[in-house]
Amino acid sequence: MRDFQGTEIMHNLFIGSYDGKKRLFTKSGYPPHYGERKIGDLREWMPQRSKLGALFLKGKIVRFERDMKVLYLGCASGTTASHLSDIIDRGILYCVEYSAKPFQKFLKLAMERKNIIPIFGDASKPENYSGIVEKVDFIYQDIAQRNQVEIFVRNFEFFGRQGSEGLIFVKARSIDSARDPEEVYSDVIEKLESHFKILNTGDLLPYHKDHIYIHSRWRG
Numbered sequence: 409m410r411d412f413q414g415t416e417i418m419h420n421l422f423i424g425s426y427d428g429k430k431r432l433f434t435k436s437g438y439p440p441h442y443g444e445r446k447i448g449d450l451r452e453w454m455p456q457r458s459k460l461g462a463l464f465l466k467g468k469i470v471r472f473e474r475d476m477k478v479l480y481l482g483c484a485s486g487t488t489a490s491h492l493s494d495i496i497d498r499g500i501l502y503c504v505e506y507s508a509k510p511f512q513k514f515l516k517l518a519m520e521r522k523n524i525i526p527i528f529g530d531a532s533k534p535e536n537y538s539g540i541v542e543k544v545d546f547i548y549q550d551i552a553q554r555n556q557v558e559i560f561v562r563n564f565e566f567f568g569r570q571g572s573e574g575l576i577f578v579k580a581r582s583i584d585s586a587r588d589p590e591e592v593y594s595d596v597i598e599k600l601e602s603h604f605k606i607l608n609t610g611d612l613l614p615y616h617k618d619h620i621y622i623h624s625r626w627r628g
């Protein structure tokens with residue numbers, strides 16, 4: 409790619425300078441999905457549109473191997489899922505979404521890719537998709553719900569195995585808009601600590617305000 413000075417930090421994931429700015433790209437044989445640029449075979453990953461993109465651009469590393477099985481809760485129309493699917497190109501990405509409108513657009517993505525299994529369902533009811541999803545290496549959750557920690561844990565009870573990792577994004581206001589966000593985050597981390605080893609946590613500034621991420625490992 410002309411003028412791109414980048415490093416492959418994970419399979420098919422590149423970070424480096426382009427147009428005088430630090431940018432993120434995934435190598436992809438597929439067309440753009442959400443209006444992102446495609447330069448040669450690299451799709452630009454827009455950090456303002458994707459919390460995982462923001463995390464990588466901030467230099468935080470959550471490792472995805474190309475043959476991983478990943479369960480994605482709250483895939484919406486597939487912005488982030490499209491890049492994750494590029495990275496885990498020999499793996500499987502099970503994606504759950506309960507809202508019909510974004511799911512319609514998501515289906516287009518799932519149809520063009522071999523490694524995405526779309527599930528139109530409620531992430532709080534993993535029993536409804538337990539016949540489709542197997543044990544996974546990673547559970548990714550971005551659903552902004554009051555009971556999202558319980559939903560995360562329930563999905564691990566169904567599909568986690570010892571050593572499986574998880575990434576959860578939490579917005580304090582979605583859990584309790586009346587309380588101090590720092591208190592809400594401490595409560596969330598405390599709840600998670602009874603099931604997980606916490607690997608890393610932090611904010612997503614300047615790309616996403618009012619969110620934290622928690623990267624953890626299931627104790628089983």
Ligand SMILES: C[S@@+](CC[C@H](N)C(=O)[O-])C[C@H]1O[C@@H](n2cnc3c(N)ncnc32)[C@H](O)[C@@H]1O
Pocket residue numbers: 457458459481482483484485486487488489504505506507510529530531532550551552553
């Ligand atoms: C912030 S958006 C996700 C954006 C997406 N992760 C991305 O980066 O491309 C949150 C999504 O979670 C979905 N969602 C919320 N609660 C859910 C549930 N219980 N089951 C399935 N999807 C849910 C919403 O419909 C919405 O599409």
